[in-house]
Amino acid sequence: MAMFATIxxxxxxxxxxxxxxxxxxxxTWRASSRCGLPLSRPDWRDYARPRRRGGWxxxxxxxxAGVAHNPLKSWIASLLEWRxxxxxxxxxxxxxxxxxxxxxxxxxxxxxxxxxxxxxQTFGELGHYRxxxxxxxxxxEIKYASRAVCESCHxxxxxxxxxxRHQSVACEACHGPGAAHxxxxxxxxxxxxxxxxxxxxxxxxxxSRPTGFPQIDPIAHNPLTACxxxxxxxxxxxxxxxxxxxxCHGEIARLKAASHHATVPCIQCHDTTDEHRDTPRTxxxxxxxxxxxxxxxxxxxxxxxxxxxxxxxxxxGERYVCWQCHxxxxxxxx
Amino acid sequence: MEYRRDMEPPQPDADGVDRxxxxxxxxxxxxVLLVMAKEAAAQPDQDGGYDPTEHYYGMAVDVEKCIGCxxxxxxxxxxxxxxxxxxxxxxxxxxxxxxxxxVVESPNGGASGFSDIAAEGNLRAFFVPKLCNHCANPxxxxxxxxxxxxxxxxxxVLVDAEYCIGCRYCIQACxxxxxxxxxxxxxxxxxxxxxxxxGRGLAxxxxxxxxxxxxxFGELRQRNSPLARFMRFSHVQVLKSHxxxxxxxxxxxxxxxxx
Numbered sequence: 001m002a003m004f005a006t007i008x009x010x011x012x013x014x015x016x017x018x019x020x021x022x023x024x025x026x027x028t029w030r031a032s033s034r035c036g037l038p039l040s041r042p043d044w045r046d047y048a049r050p051r052r053r054g055g056w057x058x059x060x061x062x063x064x065a066g067v068a069h070n071p072l073k074s075w076i077a078s079l080l081e082w083r084x085x086x087x088x089x090x091x092x093x094x095x096x097x098x099x100x101x102x103x104x105x106x107x108x109x110x111x112x113x114x115x116x117x118x119x120x121q122t123f124g125e126l127g128h129y130r131x132x133x134x135x136x137x138x139x140x141e142i143k144y145a146s147r148a149v150c151e152s153c154h155x156x157x158x159x160x161x162x163x164x165r166h167q168s169v170a171c172e173a174c175h176g177p178g179a180a181h182x183x184x185x186x187x188x189x190x191x192x193x194x195x196x197x198x199x200x201x202x203x204x205x206x207x208s209r210p211t212g213f214p215q216i217d218p219i220a221h222n223p224l225t226a227c228x229x230x231x232x233x234x235x236x237x238x239x240x241x242x243x244x245x246x247x248c249h250g251e252i253a254r255l256k257a258a259s260h261h262a263t264v265p266c267i268q269c270h271d272t273t274d275e276h277r278d279t280p281r282t283x284x285x286x287x288x289x290x291x292x293x294x295x296x297x298x299x300x301x302x303x304x305x306x307x308x309x310x311x312x313x314x315x316x317g318e319r320y321v322c323w324q325c326h327x328x329x330x331x332x333x334x
Numbered sequence: 335m336e337y338r339r340d341m342e343p344p345q346p347d348a349d350g351v352d353r354x355x356x357x358x359x360x361x362x363x364x365x366v367l368l369v370m371a372k373e374a375a376a377q378p379d380q381d382g383g384y385d386p387t388e389h390y391y392g393m394a395v396d397v398e399k400c401i402g403c404x405x406x407x408x409x410x411x412x413x414x415x416x417x418x419x420x421x422x423x424x425x426x427x428x429x430x431x432x433x434x435x436x437v438v439e440s441p442n443g444g445a446s447g448f449s450d451i452a453a454e455g456n457l458r459a460f461f462v463p464k465l466c467n468h469c470a471n472p473x474x475x476x477x478x479x480x481x482x483x484x485x486x487x488x489x490x491v492l493v494d495a496e497y498c499i500g501c502r503y504c505i506q507a508c509x510x511x512x513x514x515x516x517x518x519x520x521x522x523x524x525x526x527x528x529x530x531x532x533g534r535g536l537a538x539x540x541x542x543x544x545x546x547x548x549x550x551f552g553e554l555r556q557r558n559s560p561l562a563r564f565m566r567f568s569h570v571q572v573l574k575s576h577x578x579x580x581x582x583x584x585x586x587x588x589x590x591x592x593x
Binding site for chain 1: 456461533
């Protein structure tokens with residue numbers, strides 16, 4: 001069936017609904033659907049286009065023709081018209097409307113039921129997630145008991161360990177997870193590392209490790225002897241404190257030895273306390289903060305060898321300390 | 335209603351408590367009740383009584399202290415039953431070469447040590463422990479189609495293993511590569527800051543075993559926590575700050591080559 005048709009509204013053809021009654025000239029509008037309800041509200045093109053001189057006349061419009069045009073009234077009228085034409089029985093909703101309503105109600109009910117059964121109860125309580133998942137994450141048993149639990153029984157070790165160089169190393173870092181030992185102290189014994197391969201995990205020499213960290217070469221360092229024969233792992237003592245800066249800062253020492261600053265001792269620029277040899281991180285050496293320190297040798301009036309390059313301190317790179325531009329451990333030659 | 339003088343004085347009700355007397359007693363009891371409530375709140379979290387809204391966690395890593403021993407990687411594997419060949423935390427070694435190239439390696443996550451590096455041609459080398467950054471603005475949470483990964487009120491990004499459908503969107507979205515698909519359960523997995531330990535008042539396993547104290551864990555919003563103290567005293571950075579993920583894992587003494 002053609003949805004659009006050009007029909008002539010003659011006197012035998014009744015215009016129902018929105019369609020203007022007054023103009024009876026030839027016009028184009030949308031054919032009504034099978035049920036008789038208008039498919040859509042007519043727009044200005046559905047009105048008669050007067051072709052005679054004078055343009056739009058009041059008689060073109062239904063309201064002007066004596067009938068007050070009320071869209072709602074005419075829509076209801078078209079429904080009543082449809083009913084009158086369609087059935088002689090009692091008033092019913094159009095079948096397609098009632099079926100559509102039923103389908104819609106079924107869909108809504110299914111959605112509500114699906115939400116009720118599929119969405120967890122706690123979903124959305126704290127956010128767009130299942131709030132009880134937080135409790136699920138809390139349920140697994142711990143494997144590492146934490147050092148506070150170890151220390152509550154092994155206070156004798158704690159006394160030694162808490163003062164020693166290994167004080168930052170937790171018990172379970174070497175002895176492995178201890179929660180099982182806490183639950184059954186006699187049945188489960190923690191791991192006691194005695195073999196030589198264990199300590200190099202931290203103390204094998206690796207240039208990537210931070211300077212100052214005690215490291216050995218496991219091949220050259222007392223081969224075949226277990227570490228624990230000489231070192232108490234709870235309170236290790238270094239055999240001797242480093243005598244020179246280069247013992248720890250070898251990279252800088254090698255570089256400086258090949259540079260023009262080879263004869264300048266480290267402490268000329270870095271104020272270093274004696275404690276730095278023992279606990280390097282708790283008392284750090286200083287770095288030069290003034291330009292005058294370099295000026296002591298490199299200023300034009302400095303009392304130093306004439307071979308040393310001179311620089312006008314007040315005209316050269318003000319605002320900066322010298323080592324911010326020049327690397328003092330390997331200064332440029334030009 | 336206004337109380338007028340010519341009205342009957344208020345009578346004690348059935349329990350024999352005058353209204354005025356009740357108000358007087360209630361006012362006296364108020365501070366006592368408040369103190370008791372505060373005492374109760376100050377009790378350490380018991381098992382099951384953990385309240386995530388009272389905490390906000392973060393972690394700091396001091397790169398200068400990491401010796402690359404891999405204890406954290408092992409401890410994490412034991413504590414969380416991490417499957418082989420997957421890592422919730424791992425240690426990377428950066429080798430900066432003389433030509434400026436940065437070589438990054440992490441054999442077995444750093445758990446079984448690192449190979450020797452060549453003496454020639456390298457400027458410097460250092461270790462960087464990595465883990466989930468627990469972003470405040472996490473891309474993984476944004477892309478999850480079912481709401482299975484989320485940020486809990488204490489700032490920890492978690493995965494709901496029962497709700498995850500294993501679509502791997504989050505694994506793709508994470509700019510830090512911190513997630514993986516569990517080969518047996520087929521759900522996304524990641525670092526949880528050892529949530530089951532944290533809920534019991536313990537530190538995460540990696541923090542517990544770190545021999546040099548390179549990892550610091552604690553409350554971000556409490557000024558007296560070790561973490562807040564560490565962050566005040568160090569110059570900290572985050573990884574891939576340009577992505578605006580707002581990570582809550584902070585790195586001190588970080589080389590600019592590290593991403």
